[in-house]
Amino acid sequence: MSDNKNFHMTPDDFRKYGRAVVDWIADYYERIESFPVLSQVKPGQTRGLLPSEPPALGEAFESILKDVDNLIIPGLTHWQSPNFFAFFPANASGPAILGELLSAGLGIQGMLWSTSPACTELETHVLDWLVDMLGLPTKFKSDAAGGGVIQDSASSASLCALLAARERATEYGSNQQGCDGRLVAYASTQTHSSVEKAVKIAGLGSQNLRLIRVDDRFALRPDDLVKQIKQDRQDGLIPCFVCATVGTTSSNAMDPLSEIGGICREEGLWLHVDGAMSGTAALCPEYRYMHDGMELADSYCFNPHKWMFTNFDCDCFYVADREILIKTLSVLPEYLRNKATESGAVIDYRDWHIPLGRRFRSLKLWFVIRYYGVEGLRYHIRRHVELAQNFARWIGETDRFELVAPAPLNLVCFRHLGGDTFNQQLLDRLNQSGNIYLTHTTLNNKYVLRFCVGQTHTEEHHVYQAWRQIQETAKELEKSDLR
Amino acid sequence: MSDNKNFHMTPDDFRKYGRAVVDWIADYYERIESFPVLSQVKPGQTRGLLPSEPPALGEAFESILKDVDNLIIPGLTHWQSPNFFAFFPANASGPAILGELLSAGLGIQGMLWSTSPACTELETHVLDWLVDMLGLPTKFKSDAAGGGVIQDSASSASLCALLAARERATEYGSNQQGCDGRLVAYASTQTHSSVEKAVKIAGLGSQNLRLIRVDDRFALRPDDLVKQIKQDRQDGLIPCFVCATVGTTSSNAMDPLSEIGGICREEGLWLHVDGAMSGTAALCPEYRYMHDGMELADSYCFNPHKWMFTNFDCDCFYVADREILIKTLSVLPEYLRNKATESGAVIDYRDWHIPLGRRFRSLKLWFVIRYYGVEGLRYHIRRHVELAQNFARWIGETDRFELVAPAPLNLVCFRHLGGDTFNQQLLDRLNQSGNIYLTHTTLNNKYVLRFCVGQTHTEEHHVYQAWRQIQETAKELEKSDLR
Numbered sequence: 001m002s003d004n005k006n007f008h009m010t011p012d013d014f015r016k017y018g019r020a021v022v023d024w025i026a027d028y029y030e031r032i033e034s035f036p037v038l039s040q041v042k043p044g045q046t047r048g049l050l051p052s053e054p055p056a057l058g059e060a061f062e063s064i065l066k067d068v069d070n071l072i073i074p075g076l077t078h079w080q081s082p083n084f085f086a087f088f089p090a091n092a093s094g095p096a097i098l099g100e101l102l103s104a105g106l107g108i109q110g111m112l113w114s115t116s117p118a119c120t121e122l123e124t125h126v127l128d129w130l131v132d133m134l135g136l137p138t139k140f141k142s143d144a145a146g147g148g149v150i151q152d153s154a155s156s157a158s159l160c161a162l163l164a165a166r167e168r169a170t171e172y173g174s175n176q177q178g179c180d181g182r183l184v185a186y187a188s189t190q191t192h193s194s195v196e197k198a199v200k201i202a203g204l205g206s207q208n209l210r211l212i213r214v215d216d217r218f219a220l221r222p223d224d225l226v227k228q229i230k231q232d233r234q235d236g237l238i239p240c241f242v243c244a245t246v247g248t249t250s251s252n253a254m255d256p257l258s259e260i261g262g263i264c265r266e267e268g269l270w271l272h273v274d275g276a277m278s279g280t281a282a283l284c285p286e287y288r289y290m291h292d293g294m295e296l297a298d299s300y301c302f303n304p305h306k307w308m309f310t311n312f313d314c315d316c317f318y319v320a321d322r323e324i325l326i327k328t329l330s331v332l333p334e335y336l337r338n339k340a341t342e343s344g345a346v347i348d349y350r351d352w353h354i355p356l357g358r359r360f361r362s363l364k365l366w367f368v369i370r371y372y373g374v375e376g377l378r379y380h381i382r383r384h385v386e387l388a389q390n391f392a393r394w395i396g397e398t399d400r401f402e403l404v405a406p407a408p409l410n411l412v413c414f415r416h417l418g419g420d421t422f423n424q425q426l427l428d429r430l431n432q433s434g435n436i437y438l439t440h441t442t443l444n445n446k447y448v449l450r451f452c453v454g455q456t457h458t459e460e461h462h463v464y465q466a467w468r469q470i471q472e473t474a475k476e477l478e479k480s481d482l483r
Numbered sequence: 484m485s486d487n488k489n490f491h492m493t494p495d496d497f498r499k500y501g502r503a504v505v506d507w508i509a510d511y512y513e514r515i516e517s518f519p520v521l522s523q524v525k526p527g528q529t530r531g532l533l534p535s536e537p538p539a540l541g542e543a544f545e546s547i548l549k550d551v552d553n554l555i556i557p558g559l560t561h562w563q564s565p566n567f568f569a570f571f572p573a574n575a576s577g578p579a580i581l582g583e584l585l586s587a588g589l590g591i592q593g594m595l596w597s598t599s600p601a602c603t604e605l606e607t608h609v610l611d612w613l614v615d616m617l618g619l620p621t622k623f624k625s626d627a628a629g630g631g632v633i634q635d636s637a638s639s640a641s642l643c644a645l646l647a648a649r650e651r652a653t654e655y656g657s658n659q660q661g662c663d664g665r666l667v668a669y670a671s672t673q674t675h676s677s678v679e680k681a682v683k684i685a686g687l688g689s690q691n692l693r694l695i696r697v698d699d700r701f702a703l704r705p706d707d708l709v710k711q712i713k714q715d716r717q718d719g720l721i722p723c724f725v726c727a728t729v730g731t732t733s734s735n736a737m738d739p740l741s742e743i744g745g746i747c748r749e750e751g752l753w754l755h756v757d758g759a760m761s762g763t764a765a766l767c768p769e770y771r772y773m774h775d776g777m778e779l780a781d782s783y784c785f786n787p788h789k790w791m792f793t794n795f796d797c798d799c800f801y802v803a804d805r806e807i808l809i810k811t812l813s814v815l816p817e818y819l820r821n822k823a824t825e826s827g828a829v830i831d832y833r834d835w836h837i838p839l840g841r842r843f844r845s846l847k848l849w850f851v852i853r854y855y856g857v858e859g860l861r862y863h864i865r866r867h868v869e870l871a872q873n874f875a876r877w878i879g880e881t882d883r884f885e886l887v888a889p890a891p892l893n894l895v896c897f898r899h900l901g902g903d904t905f906n907q908q909l910l911d912r913l914n915q916s917g918n919i920y921l922t923h924t925t926l927n928n929k930y931v932l933r934f935c936v937g938q939t940h941t942e943e944h945h946v947y948q949a950w951r952q953i954q955e956t957a958k959e960l961e962k963s964d965l966r
Contacts, residue, residue: 002854002855002859006862006863007855007856007859007862007863008576008577008939008940009576009577009578009854011509011512011513012509013577014505014508014509014512014577014580014581015505015506015509017577017581018501018502018505018506018508018509018580018581018584019501019502019505021581021584021585021588022497022498022501022502022505022584023498023501024585024588025497025501025584025585025588025589026494026495026497026498026501028588028589029494029497030494038597039597039599039600039601041600041601043596043600043823043826043828043829044604044828045600045604046600046601046604046605047604047605047607047608050604050605050608053612053615054612054613054615054616054852054853054856054857055852055853055856055857056856056857056858057856057858057859058853058854058855058856058858058859059853059854059856061578061581061854064578064849064850064853064854068585068846071601072601072605072846073601074601075599075600075601075602075604075605076589076591076599076600076601076602077591077597077598077599077600078591079590079591079592079598079599080589080590080591087592087598087818090590090591090592090840091590092587092588092590093491093492094491094492094496094497094500095492095544095547096587097497097501097584097587097588097590098497098500098501098504098544100583100584100587101501101504101505101508101580101583101584101587102504102507102508102551104575104579104580104583104584104794105504105507105508105511105575105580106508106511106559106562106563107562107563107573107574107575107580107794107795108559108560108561108562108563108573109562109570109573109795113526114521114522114560115560115562115570116522116558116559116560116562117522117524117526117528117529117558117559117560118522118524118529118554118555118556118557118558118559119558119559121527121528121529121530121533121558122529122530122533122555122558124530125530125533126537129536129537130537132536132537133537152635152838152840153838153839153840154839155837155838155839155840156837156838159684159837163683163684166686174683174686174688175683175688175689176688176689176690177664177688177690177691178662178663178664178665178666178686178687178688178690178691179661179662179663179664179686179688180661180662180663180664181660181661181662181663182661183661192816193814193815193816193819193839194814194839196814197812197814197837200657200658200811200812200814201642201646201684201685201812201837202684202685202686203649203657203661203662203685203686203687204661204686205657205658205659205660205661205662206658206659207659207660207661208660208661249816249818250817250818305840311587311590312590312592312840312841312842313838313840313842328683329680329683329684331676331677331679331680331683332676333675333676333732334733334923334924334925335570335732335733335922335923335924335933336676337923338922340526343526345526345527346526354638354639354642354680354684354837355635355636355638355639355796356636356637356638356676356677357573357635357636357638357788357795357796358795359795359796363551363555366547367547369537369538370537370538370541370542370547371485371492371541371542371544371547372485372490372541373490373537373538373539373540373541373542374537374538374539375539375540375541376485376490376540376541379489379490380489380490439818440817440818440820441817441818442817450818456491457491
């Protein structure tokens, strides 16, 4: 509720309440370890606390902020807790949060170059920086035929890659006449589920997605890929797209890009590489081996919003040939025509993704890169990998747990020798404790626990405490099993 | 650059720099009218100021913020300026900006109920509130068979509606076998270009999008729609989807929902209603006539990020039957399985849109509704409409300008009688002045200026000054034409 007769928040109130929210956030990070990492509310519990009707008259900002404490906090799973080891991280940082704040304050739209040139140009520039920072092929830079764009998620990026592949394979015919059920896409059994979602959305049909078998390191088997492509061609189908992954979601497996890329070149298929979390590791030269063969990729994405301290959403999506992407997604109604667009001298990012409108997301990425510097970012990546490797070593040193997959970076897949039910119970107990949060997967039909180190504020003692609790909880469970 | 040995921003520095950014934003709004509304930089100008290499070592936050002033501001088109009358607005407000800040600070992921129950439940709750606030059919509420979800944009919402329509029409066969080129979608010549984009993305093909003719108010002609559907059926095609618009982008035309809805029911087609900007007007009972027939719609969307003081992105998308949407978009890999999902007692919003990850966007919407109250929001909608209606009246009172379309709400389409080139030159001069920003469209093959009132801080004197400048600039142009 504003004192202002027009109901708006006055500039003075904005300063006052802005400080209050900034302080609230600083306080939140200082007390974050006091909350259960995984929210313990029951379904409907949060809604039950909310009034059934919206307020007719405005309320005081203080009471809104108080309700965040009382009603919202108990219903949060604390992704920014240093004891969050679940899924992949979605880490954030001070400079990112303030970049997002500034972006919200400016409130500009970046759909066209002309609707805020700096939004487009900073994005292009920072994404070019990242090509160098990660040692990616220079073809992905805007001064070559390619370029980068920020998308909301790797799911959307994969969809755009698939659409571009679909149009390249049909000479833009699918856009015109629609799909005809003959296009085929390839991934592995370990590829992220967003590729299956994309194949459905894009009208290929899930029957035309081939999930290629993986080897004992859970990496896609190129020999099987070749066989399947040949089979599909024999059946009169049209192979068009392969998704390879650098760091799969289940186990961080690294698909062999060079071999897959060679096949894609040979067969004329679009190669998209998904490096959603692990891609960030390439900031450090010693981990760039995982990108060997990237020069054969048509598109690539990784998510600074996972492991590069940039709050969601910020997926960086690169294409080697921007014309194909633009031709795939462009529509130009009269009300969006403008001189800059028609000059051809500028990028209009609306043609690079699904939505038309877009926030100024490169601001937060720019803030993060400048505030940490490349060396600051590398420091944390190395530290997280080191902590995860310690954890993997501890697993290897026990006789009760086993590693279930290679742990090349910051994700450790492990299980207790007690079997699937035991591991399920172990996970439940750990998460219900509120002290830590882990998630699971299945590998070779076994129930497996995942331990991923990537939260901004995770330190050695958090990982050590987590490991102690895992061991102690397992011991308790072993005893109750014996009873 | 942090003083911290681990490169992170310390809590104290976060408080300090957070205040600096809050104050920066407050200052920005106080000086926003001193900037040219439309950025006057040339292509490449912003990039030319940026260093070609990212910094190896972190930099001081102060110098980053200073660069926002020096490098970024000149490259912005100021969407939050009260003199912004272009496109549709993308208005923001103090409570929305602070809600976005809080969301960034919390940094949680709302992809599953379990990954932060409050994120899901607050969203469901606030979107239920909005059904009542807008007088929408109660079937869109979560306690009926429907429900609402926040999407990034009306583009994405339309795509999801089309996908659900596609799957309903093919009994989920398109998801499985892929599209076969026989599905047909319908819109009008005035429908937003995102529907054409969606038809391409979804594999229907743009040849299978019928752009139905409009009447002299630029509204879709139901008689033509019926004829086209019959023709398509005769041709062995499968009509599946109609997009009707409440407030088209070009001219704010209102498609007749009742008649279109009747046809859709008769023919078994999915009716999606796009109320991107104008939908907000339904906060005021006197404008709800435009929603007559909404009870026949299968889905609906409107954008609080356009005209409801909630910074982008915040599109509210409703479906009458959530099961169809969920069945269309759901994929469930092992690593996302959890007890809450399997209980069926919760909503997992990842199945309601394209991306997997999602921000806590309902926070800012909740902040806005609570801070303004329903009456505060209504006050501004009525005020904007009144200001636009004044402008339309002034146009009608001159002998040099004409109204080119009905102006039911806050958008006025007009032109000078001097012809297309004259109007183009007029627009260029106005925008180059930096004082105001308008955009154009074409209606009945004529070049038309659009004047949309919806910016948060636009007052009577801004509209009056704009009108004076339009008249004066036209007079200057008339004189130079005579020379």
